[in-house]
Amino acid sequence: MSKPQGSLYIVATPIGNLADFSLRAIETLKEVDIICAEDTRHARTLLQHYGISTHCIALHQHNEEQAAAGLIEKIKQGTSIAIISDAGTPLISDPGMPLVALAHAEGIQASPIPGACALIAALSSSGLPVSHFSFLGFLPRTSSARQSLFKEQLNTPHTWVFYESCHRIAACIEDLSCVLPAGHEISIAREITKLHETIVKTSIEKMLLLINEDSNMRRGEFVVMVSAKAIEKKPDSLSEHQLKTLKLLLKECSIKTAVSLAVEITGARKKLLYQTALQLSEDNQT
Numbered sequence: 001m002s003k004p005q006g007s008l009y010i011v012a013t014p015i016g017n018l019a020d021f022s023l024r025a026i027e028t029l030k031e032v033d034i035i036c037a038e039d040t041r042h043a044r045t046l047l048q049h050y051g052i053s054t055h056c057i058a059l060h061q062h063n064e065e066q067a068a069a070g071l072i073e074k075i076k077q078g079t080s081i082a083i084i085s086d087a088g089t090p091l092i093s094d095p096g097m098p099l100v101a102l103a104h105a106e107g108i109q110a111s112p113i114p115g116a117c118a119l120i121a122a123l124s125s126s127g128l129p130v131s132h133f134s135f136l137g138f139l140p141r142t143s144s145a146r147q148s149l150f151k152e153q154l155n156t157p158h159t160w161v162f163y164e165s166c167h168r169i170a171a172c173i174e175d176l177s178c179v180l181p182a183g184h185e186i187s188i189a190r191e192i193t194k195l196h197e198t199i200v201k202t203s204i205e206k207m208l209l210l211i212n213e214d215s216n217m218r219r220g221e222f223v224v225m226v227s228a229k230a231i232e233k234k235p236d237s238l239s240e241h242q243l244k245t246l247k248l249l250l251k252e253c254s255i256k257t258a259v260s261l262a263v264e265i266t267g268a269r270k271k272l273l274y275q276t277a278l279q280l281s282e283d284n285q286t
Contacts, residue, residue, distance in 0.1 A: 006075050007032070008103050009082040010096065012089040012115030016194035018049055025113045026050050032080040036071065038095050042086045059083065060095050068098040072106055082113075089117040093137040093163055122189035122223035123161060127201040129227070132158035139164060143175050150179040154229055161225045169222050170211050176226070177204045185227045191220040238276055242266040246273055250280060 009028050014020040029035055029052045036059035037043035043056055059067055075081055085094035100110045123130045136153075139146050139162050153160050164172050169188075176186070182205035190198040196216065200207065211217045238246065245266050249258035259273045266273075 005080060006078045006108075007080040008075055008100070008108055008110045009080075009113055010090050010100065010110055011082045011084050011113040012117065013046060013084050013087060015087040015116045015118050015121065015192055016197075018046065020116050020193055021046070021050065022113070022115050025115055026052065028113050029054055029082055029084070032082045034071075034074070034079060034081045036067075036081060036083045036096075036099070038085045038090075043084060054082075059099065064095050064098045068102045071099055072102050072108065075103070075108055076106070087116070087118070089115065092117060092119060092135075116193070118163070118189075118192055118221070118223055119161060121192050122187075122199075123159070123225060125189065125199050126159075126187035126225045128159045128185070128187050128225050130159055133225075134158065134160045136160060136162040138162065139168075139172060141168070143171060146172060146175045147179055150176060153226070154179070156228060158228050159225055160228075161223060164222045164224055166219050166222070169218055169224075170208075172224065173204065173208050173211055177208055180204055180226070180229070184229070187225040187227075188217075189223040189225075190217065192223070194220070196220065236269070236272050238268055238272060239266075242268045242273075243276070246277060247280065250277060255281060 009032060011025050011028055012022075013025070029047070029050075032054060035043070035047070035052075035054050035056045037056050038058075038060050040056050040058050047054070047056065059071075071081060083090045083096045083099065085091075085096070088094070090096040091100060103110050119135060123133060134153075134156060136149065139149065173186075183203045185201065186204055186207055187199070187201040188207060190196075192199075196219075198217070200210065202210070242262070246258060246262045249261050252258075253261065255274070255277045259270060259277050262268060262273050263270050
């Protein structure tokens with residue numbers, strides 16, 4: 001890899017297991033001029049493990065707004081910069097957005113170096129439908145705010161997912177049980193890729209029991225996934241126009257003929273028209 005000039009890289013790091021680090025990510029971090037890390041002390045373990053000695057500076061939620069403009073100026077002057085978070089893919093509920101947004105505004109390409117992401121890893125092993133999903137990030141800290149958010153998600157037609165800490169996981173699932181039925185299916189992924197990795201798919205009721213009875217289920221970092229609420233399918237029925245047409249035809253024709261004509265006139269399903277016609281005929285005989 002030739003030394004990059006005036007470049008910005010978004011580099012994914014392992015979410016637990018240090019072996020989950022791509023060769024391209026290692027090479028990129030060795031070649032750039034500056035690494036922006038969410039926590040330089042945390043990053044040092046990973047960087048030292050792979051012999052990466054690149055200068056590392058802090059870029060976190062408390063300084064990123066102020067630091068972004070200066071970093072962009074450095075890139076314009078030819079400095080190559082990489083962003084890493086404490087674990088996983090930067091910007092996914094982690095710092096970095098102000099810098100990347102400003103880069104785009106200044107015509108600077110932000111190049112992703114893909115790798116681990118707790119969100120995707122958890123979804124892929126959850127056992128829930130994941131062709132469509134919505135991500136809520138980290139939840140509010142108070143019970144009332146969490147329940148309000150859960151109520152907003154009730155009619156979401158796909159799996160929804162969020163991150164939660166060990167300090168609030170029990171209270172969080174308790175709040176979920178106040179909004180959804182006890183038998184509603186959820187999945188929790190805990191400590192993904194780490195020694196005590198645990199992935200459980202069960203009902204809210206059983207998950208709550210498990211968390212309360214097993215102290216290990218209140219330790220580590222959590223990804224919580226909630227299946228879509230089952231939507232009750234309304235039985236088919238004829239529109240007012242279709243029903244009126246069928247009734248008029250039944251006064252002049254046999255059921256078979258009336259149904260055939262009603263299909264042509266109204267476009268309603270033949271089976272539904274026939275069932276309705278039989279019911280109307282029975283009602284007239286009683």
